[in-house]
Amino acid sequence: MPNAVQTFNSPIETGVRALILLAESYPDRLDLQRILEFDYILVHTGDVDGPPSIHPALPLRSGELLVRRQLIERGLMLMISRGLITRHATPTGFVYQAEDDAGPFLDSLTADYLHDLQDRAVWVVERFSGMSDHEIRVMLSQVYDQWSREFQVPEQPGLF
16 A cells, blocks of 8 residues: 555654643643653553553564654654644753643543553553652663563574
8 A cells, every 4th residue: 555644653653642742741841852762651650650542562573762752753743733732942942832822722622541551541641740850870770771671582592
C-alpha cells in the first residue's frame, strides 16, 4: 500500500499525545525535553509503577527516546500550525503550551486509545510534574538499567 497513511508514530499521533500532555499540564508550559520524557512515560506507564502501559514492553525501548525527539518536534509543529499549541521563547529555550481550542478538540476525539492516553496523562502530570529535570532523568536511567538487565542474554558456557 504505497499511498497508505501512517498514523502510528507519525506527527499526527505524537502531536496529539503532546497536545494531551500540554492540555493536562495547562497552564504550565513544558519544554521539549519534558514533553519527550512525559510522552515516553505516557505510553510506558507500567515501567514506572503506573497503570498498565499502552504500548508493548519491547526490548531496547529506551532507544525510542532517540528517535522520538524528531517525531515529537514534527508533531508539535503540526499542532502549532493548527492553532492548538503555542511556542514561547524564553531565555533558556522554547516552551510549549496548549491553546484554548485544545480542550474542545480533544473532547471531540472518540477513539478508545485516545481516552486511554488522556487517563494516563492525568496520572503522568500528577505524578511527575513536581519532579525536577534531574530527578526525572535519574528515574528514567534506573528504568533503562532495569530493562538492560531484563533483556540481556545470559552467558551460557560452551555455546561458542
